[in-house]
Amino acid sequence: MKQKIEKDSFFKSVGVILSGTVFAQAVTLFVAPFITRLYSPSEFGLFAVYISVMAIIVVLGSLRYEMAILLPRKRRDAYSILILCFLIAMPISILVFAVLSYLSFSSLQISAYFLFLPFAFFATVGCQILTKWQLREKKFHRIAVSRVAQSSLTAAVQLSFFKGGPLGLIAAHFLGQVIQFIILKKNAVFARDVFRENKKKLEEVAFRYRRFPLFDTSYAVFFAAGQQSPTVLLGLMFGPSAAGLYALSERVLSAPLNVIGGAVGSVFFSHVSDSTSVLERNQMILNVYTKMFYLSLMPAVIIFLFGEEVFGYVFGEAWIEAGKIATYLVPFFVSQFVVSPLITIFAVLEEQKAAAFLQGAIFFARIIVLILGSMFWSLETVVVMFSVVSVIGAILQLCFIFWRCKIPPLLVLFNHIKIALVFLLLLVFFEFTNYWIFGNV
Template identity: 35%
Template sequence: MDKFKNWLNHKLPPGSFIRNVATLMTGTTFAQALLILIAPILTRLYTPDDFGVYALYTSILGILSVIACLRYELAIVLPEKDEDAANLLVLCLLICSVTSLMVLVLVALFRDSFALLLSAPKISFWLWFLPASLFLTGTFQALNYWSTRRKQFKRLAIRQITQNSVTAVTQIASGASLNAGAGGLIGGYIAGQAAATGRLAWRVWKEEKEKFYVSIDGKSLKNVLILYRNFPLYTLWANLLNVASHMIIPVLLGYFFSPAVVGFYALGHRVLTVPMNVAGGAIAQVFFPRANEAKINGNLEQITFDVFKKLVAIGLVPLALIAISAPDLFSLVFGKQWAAAGEYVRYLSIWIFFQFISSPMSTVYFVMNKQIQLLISNICLFVSRIGVLLWGGFVGNDLFIIKFLGLCGAIIYFGICFYIMKVIDIPIKKVFGYLVKQSLLAAPYICLPILFLLINTGETIYLLSVVLSLGVFLIINRSIFFK
């Protein structure tokens, strides 16, 4: 055990960028794997209707979570003084309390009408629990960014594992012993939220309560409320547009085409984004406070370009191999009826690649106080997706929509990268040069699968060549993951 710890500390020094990323990714991966493992159990304890009500509940909560703290939580990382950050944390908790109470009033007045509007009368009763879920979500968001500021990433990884573990145990127990229906799924989710957020709050209070005793006062709360007003004025709307731009795709695909098309898109998008979100989300969370420190120290350009290079090097070859092999891969793993989802993935991959690069770097918008520009980029993303969906819908060609969604997404997310580089004075020639260099280095790993595809060697040999190429890439480039 000591030898392993010594090796780990040598390869991933405590406090290093990659060690912190690995800590977050480990917690998230374990937590997600747990939910995947219990899925076969839950499907035997709960009906599709139960899962439908649960999915609707979490979707509503996901939208409301954007407004829980009016996005002031994102500002917690930014102040130079911990005293100002502590006041922002308390401000977020106060705003979250008010937001939750307002939602409670709306639920009391309109829950039945809202449930009928959604064509889901069964959810009416469970909407009573929405304010509590929203308060727990907002509290976590505030504590999450406080812990990010303090670089307490192990604390956050444990929180994720705690939430999913308690959720899993409660949902299984409720379904097996109480036959609780949708209430078992929703209750399990809330129990996981409460346990994890409560534990995180206790750790923050136990370890850092002195900072709050000496820092909080009404004048300071008012000062940070005004100083960081761009977050509710611009970032809030940018995030709402971002959520809307993702939600509108399955809605309009379902309007113009069959539910099967929505299913193909949903599966393909999920397979692409889940691993990328785990890696990209961890990198973004670690990069945010470092970027803020780098701005103060005058080396933001260097740290941002280093992260850009790492993201390109990590994402290019795996996504290119997935794009090449997706139809055959989906047929093998999910069944031949899902080959169309693999075809969608081919064209969505370029969008996801540039999103993977730009999303962690987008925290530079906050560091450089460029929230208006973030709002503009999300407006462009939303409008382009609406335009493509309407155009393709009237043409009556689902693959046309997927191709142009991929193209528009790639252009806009690359535009975000371009703007971020421009703001911090990184020459665009340098960015293009690195992309070309990495594309040339990626070519050998991609050529073998393409060759087998062209000579039609058969599905098995072709997919083995993809796995071989990916394995060789990971072995040869393993140093990327330890820098």
């Protein structure tokens, strides 16, 4: 009975966050066909490079201490970590501003646009910190509302200021982060507490959870850089248009990852942190893993078979090449969709060092493929090789999680066989349907 109640609570919590995230992503996807017709691949590519740089450096914002907010049993300790996060974020934001003042991005003609980055950096870091606090407080509704507001305002500004080119896209992103920060901050942290918190208490929690800045930060940097490096390097090697094409395909494929994976991952972290038995934890891992795989199959097969047609029809003829890139990226995003919610188990098990090592290996493998590929291969070949390396990395992460949690290998293998059979049946069905409809045309 207890397990059933906890399971119902888990999926109810997922549902609350998921509802807001689904609506937020629905707004983004709804305006996407208009955005792709108002902005060229080159303009979208410049914006994508900006977002990629932001995504890489933002993980340094609080040195990953925000991940520790959910762990203490005492609320007072968690609040001290919350204060610590903001005390770290403020000087790092100033440092980002100082560094960007001296760096030149003239090769991509985006130096002027990066003036927004330090301010957007602090707002984004603040949202990450406050989201973890609201998760601890079980304020799932507030998280959902903040995501809807962020997505809606971003879309409205992007559509209204399209004549500004990349600047319109960047300004919209910044304003969206600001409104999300304001909503999440309500009843969470007070400015007066930031500078009045007991110094000894801050030192105590900082030392207790020192593994996060020491190991989890490097893991997060490797992960973010591995995810975002294609956009930056493809922009450098093949031009802003290539970055834009890749970014759109990545944006479409990552939508389910952001909607479902993000919601499940957040609630999974919250619940697995509270789990009291190994059996309960492992059952939760297997349930999430299997269900995420099943959820990914249908959209994966559709994009794999009809990617170019879908992208050309929805986003316009200028973006057909993005559909081809999307088909190559399908295996990569399926693996990420399945693995991403489970990654938080590293923090719960305090295996940040192993997580950093695995993610570092994946990162360097991706970078080698991207750099060497850009020198000797075509854009399509580089994307294929990047996808293959990423899938191998995701499999290694899964194997480590199952091994560390002592989940029986035969049980995992049985799940894989079932999933593979369902995937093959879907593939055969869609191939047969495609031939039956278009084969005699």
